[in-house]
Amino acid sequence: MANKKHNRTRLxxxxxxxLLAVTLVAxxxxxxxxxxxxxxxxxxxxxxxxxxxxFVVYFFRDPVRIFTIDDPDYLVAPADGxxxxxxxxxxxxxxxxxxxxxxxxxxxxxxxxxxYPCEGTILVSEHQAGNHKAAWLPKSSTENxxxxxxxxxxxxxxxxxxxxxxxxxxxxVTYARAGKECHRNSHLGFxxxxxxxxxxxxxxxxMFVEMGDNVRGNQTIIAKL
Numbered sequence: 060m061a062n063k064k065h066n067r068t069r070l071x072x073x074x075x076x077x078l079l080a081v082t083l084v085a086x087x088x089x090x091x092x093x094x095x096x097x098x099x100x101x102x103x104x105x106x107x108x109x110x111x112x113x114f115v116v117y118f119f120r121d122p123v124r125i126f127t128i129d130d131p132d133y134l135v136a137p138a139d140g141x142x143x144x145x146x147x148x149x150x151x152x153x154x155x156x157x158x159x160x161x162x163x164x165x166x167x168x169x170x171x172x173x174x175y176p177c178e179g180t181i182l183v184s185e186h187q188a189g190n191h192k193a194a195w196l197p198k199s200s201t202e203n204x205x206x207x208x209x210x211x212x213x214x215x216x217x218x219x220x221x222x223x224x225x226x227x228x229x230x231x232v233t234y235a236r237a238g239k240e241c242h243r244n245s246h247l248g249f250x251x252x253x254x255x256x257x258x259x260x261x262x263x264x265x266m267f268v269e270m271g272d273n274v275r276g277n278q279t280i281i282a283k284l
Contacts, residue, residue, distance in 0.1 A: 067123040071172055073232055073249045074119025081115050084108075121172055124277040126243045131213040132284040134176045134264075136274040137220055137247060138256040139169040142281075145270055150259045153183065153209055153219055158259040161266070161281065163274060165254050173222060173248045173256060174277040175210070175241045182217070183209035184235040206233040206248065210241060216284045219259040222250055244277060260284070 070078065085108035092101040126135050144162035165171060186206045204224040211217050222231045233248040235241065250256075258281075265283040268274060274281060 069121050069123065070116060071119045071121035071249060073251070074115060077119065078112070078115050081108075081111055085112060118167070118171065120170060122170060124174075124244070124275070126277050128280070130283075131178060132216075133280050134218070134258070134260070134282045134284065135174065135243065136163065136268075136276050136279040136281050137176045137258065138163045138165055138173050138274075138276045139171075140165040140256070140274065142268050142270055142272045142274060143255075144257070145266060145268075147262060148259075150219070152207060154217075154259065157262055158219075159262050159264050159266075161258045161260060161268075163256045165250065165256065170276060171250050171254070172246055172276065173220075173250065175235075175243060175245055175247045176220060176258065176281075177210060177212050177218070178242050179210045179212040179240070181208060181235050181237050181239050181241050182211055183207060183219075184233060184237050186231065186233065204231060206231050208233065208235040208247060212284065214284065216261060218261075218284075219257075220247065221257040221259070222248055223255040223257060224250065 089101065089104055089108060092104045140163040142161065143164045144160055146160055147157050148160045150156065150158040150160070184206070188204055206222045208220045208222075209217065210220070222233060224231055230251045231248065231254075232250070235247055241247070260282060261284060266281070267283070268279065268281045
């Protein structure tokens with residue numbers, strides 16, 4: 060089940076400094092090549108720096124997607140990617156009870172912005188240092204660098220979203236702050252390069268996606284509380 064998406068795409072704010080830095084380095088490299096090296100070397104460097112600039116713009120793309128369903132019990136995908144886990148697990152960092160874990164693996168080619176899956180109040184927002192194992196491994200949920208965001212929905216259900224760094228990712232950005240309200244169509248954060256997002260839901264949650272499904276952040280409805 061998917062919600063209507065908008066086609067406009069912009070550069071995510073997390074990519075602005077990176078784009079500026081890559082542009083400056085590319086300009087300096089090509090200027091030096093123009094002054095001191097043969098034209099064929101300049102041509103190669105122009106091509107390589109152009110590819111680097113295109114990759115930065117592509118990786119930090121931020122598509123404008125508007126979720127329009129008002130029912131607070133529907134949960135929208137917090138990230139683009141493939142559903143790699145749907146199973147009951149013992150969640151020991153916050154709930155200390157059985158929860159339904161739903162995990163979305165994000166490849167380097169997915170959009171890496173993360174959205175709030177629902178509206179409500181942020182109860183917890185905390186970052187934990189850790190390893191950088193492959194994000195699809197089960198232990199990455201508890202051993203990798205990660206951020207935990209716990210949300211109480213408008214209907215008083217409590218869910219958790221965990222951003223997990225992968226083998227390539229080295230930085231998780233989380234905008235959530237404890238005590239603040241969170242709203243649909245707003246970014247929860249951003250994870251750089253390959254990574255994963257876990258959700259911990261009540262066991263009686265009704266799922267709308269299956270293992271292996273590809274989902275779109277702030278567009279695909281994944282569950283109903």
